[in-house]
Amino acid sequence: MTFAKFREEPWRNSHPAYQDSALAMSPAPEYASSExxxxxxxxHLGLEGATERTVPQRGRELDKDVQWHRDRLRKPDRAVLDPDAFHMLLHxxxxxxKLPNQSSKRFVQVTPLVPQAAVFSxxxxxxxxxxxxxxxxxRMTWLGxxxxxxxxxxxxxxxxxxxxxxxxxxxxxxxxxxxxxWAPSPHWARVPSVEEPMLDASDQAGLDYPARRFVRDIRAIIAAKQAMTRRQWTSLVEAIIRIAAVAHVTWICDVHARTWVCTRAALDGAGPRTPEEARAQVFPRSFQFLSYGDRALPGLKDRASAFLQARIGLNATLWALDQVEDRRHSxxxxxxxxxxxEAVRNKRTALSGAQLESVLSDISERETRTLLCKKGxxxxxxxxxxxxxxxxxxxSPILRGYDQGFALRKRGTGNSAPWVVGLGPVAVLALVHCALAGSAGPRSVxxxxxxxxxxxxxxxxxxxxxxxLGHQLRMLGLVLDSPDAESGMLLVPPFPSTKEAAA
Structure with missing residues (x-):
């Protein structure tokens, strides 16, 4: 890969220094749901061999296998349910x-209540x-x-x-x-963990970021497992994971945009002059991307667009530097x-000769639709x-109340109704529990x-x-109105006292 090839296909291959960064957006997110x-x-934890690629085919095979047993009025050895009952269990x-655009499609999609269900769904x-x-x-676990x-x-x-x-x-x-x-392979067993990149200890000091909060919160949720049924507990796990995953991806977008601001400034002879200055500019001390009750998607689109611009800028700079010096960057x-x-400031003249600014302008103009998040x-x-x-x-209208762990809800019933920030009851329960974990004595809202x-x-x-949010807290019995507390509301622990999981 060269600077010239990058100019032709800017999204195909990233520079090794960018791709291997601990702060790279890896894996690149696409469609997903909490389940x-x-x-x-x-x-990834314990079903070695059940990869994302194999799941759809395993689901189709299970459906065929169940139908084969139904036709012959038989069931597998050691099975408790007959084929008709197991088919009803799955379907x-x-x-x-299913989503509205999946209503006519036939496939197995079940609640991930137990690990073995993830083999085929x-x-x-x-x-x-x-x-x-x-x-x-x-990756969030390691970074946090x-x-x-x-x-x-x-x-x-x-x-x-x-x-x-x-x-x-x-x-x-x-x-x-x-x-x-019915679906015995692979069986549940610990998959050897893959070591992931970590945030530098000096950068972590005093920094509160979503991945760090997630690691603490998931431990608090695990500590509460014995206070509820498996279904209730997995709903709480989903609620925390979905909020943390989106917050992490958005935080990564922010860090990339800030890194590009520093690098772009260096092209003009400015930018951070010490590692401490770089740390203050790259890692936000106050991270905000959603405002409760307000529309969510426009602001998120701006951050994603800034990330894409940063991706082009950082990769172009790194490829251009490869042409004028033989040095690895991180x-x-x-x-x-x-x-x-520092390298960009020292090589400003050479980078200008490589037409870096011209290349950046050309790519930005050519890739406008991608940069505006309309594709790719x-x-x-x-x-x-x-x-x-x-x-x-x-x-299905019957299942419209199925999801209660959301963080965005529709303002209205129409297809074009905006998505606004609003927590579902399960998300509220999970967050109140995590907020109170490890604290002694009453806490206000x-x-x-x-x-x-x-x-x-x-x-x-x-x-x-x-x-x-206050209405939800009252409905769930999670607050006590007290004239002595801030806002007159004290938080009430949602579950019996639990001991946080040992580190």
Missing amino acids: VLLSSLYR SVLESP GSARLSTNSWPAGALVR SRDQAEAEATWQLLFDSVTVDDDDDVFARFLQAEIGT LSSAKGVFELC IGSNIMEFVRHVLGQRQAA RRLSQHLSSYGIVVDHRDMATND
Whole structure:
């Protein structure tokens, strides 16, 4: 790959320094739902061999196998349910709602209540080219951990908690065993973890970012498992994962845009002069991308567009530098960004001779539709955000209340009604529990406001007395009105006292 080839095909191949960065958007997000994220997480944790590519075909094979047994009035050895009952279990009891554009399609799609269901259900697409959504959760776990030991411990804790054992309710144990009889391969066993890049320790210091908050919150959710049924608990896990995943992707967009601002300034002889300056400019101390009750998608589109512009700019700069110097660069830390800016300042004349500015202008003009998120990577990011955070729009009217862990809801019933920021009841339960985890004594709703801000969701605690979130908190019995508390509202723990999972 050369600078000239990059000019011709700017999206095909990224520069190795960009692609291998700890802060690269990897895997690149596409369509997913909360259940796709959880199903794919199962596959990355303990279903070796059940890849995203194999899931649709395994679903079709299971359907055929069930029909074969129905025709012969037989059932597999060790199966409890007869074929008719198992067919009803898949296509009625456990069925997850299809989207309106999938209503005429026949495929197996079930609630990922137990890991074995992820063998044949829960891929992002019905074809063989689905993206590995679970890898995004794994990458978040490593980026949000202080060191490799903490990341490995959190990953092991996740595996242990989603494993169906004697402490799970009887229905979950029955399902894991019964589905394992009809779809026995692969069986549930720990998949060796893949080491992921981590954020530099100096960059982590004092930084509150979505992946770090996710690691703490998932531990709090795991600690509450014994207080509820398996279905209730997996709903809480989904709610936290979907908010954290979108916040993480948006934060990565922000970091890339800030990195490009620094690099672009270096082209003009400015930019950060020390690693500390680079750290202050690249990593936002206050991250905000959603405002409670407001429209969500326009602001998200602006951030995705800024990320795409940064991707072109950073890759073009790195490829152009390869033509004028023989040196490896890194975008994994503030120190690496500072060193890149130093190199750009020192090679300004040579980069000007390589027509870097002209190439950037030409690509931006040629790729306008992609940069505006109307196609390609930007469109995929927007689809990911909309379907992960948004309330599921079920094709069947009976199942329209199925999704209660959303963070975006429609303002109105029409297809063109805007998506606004509003938490579903399950998301509220999960966030209140996480906000109170590890705290002693009563806390006001300001604690919840601060917790939401860690994920980039802005809500003024003084507005909670009258807005939709305050109404949800009251309906769920999660607040006590107290004239002595801020906003007159004290948070109430949603579950019996739980001990946070050991680090």
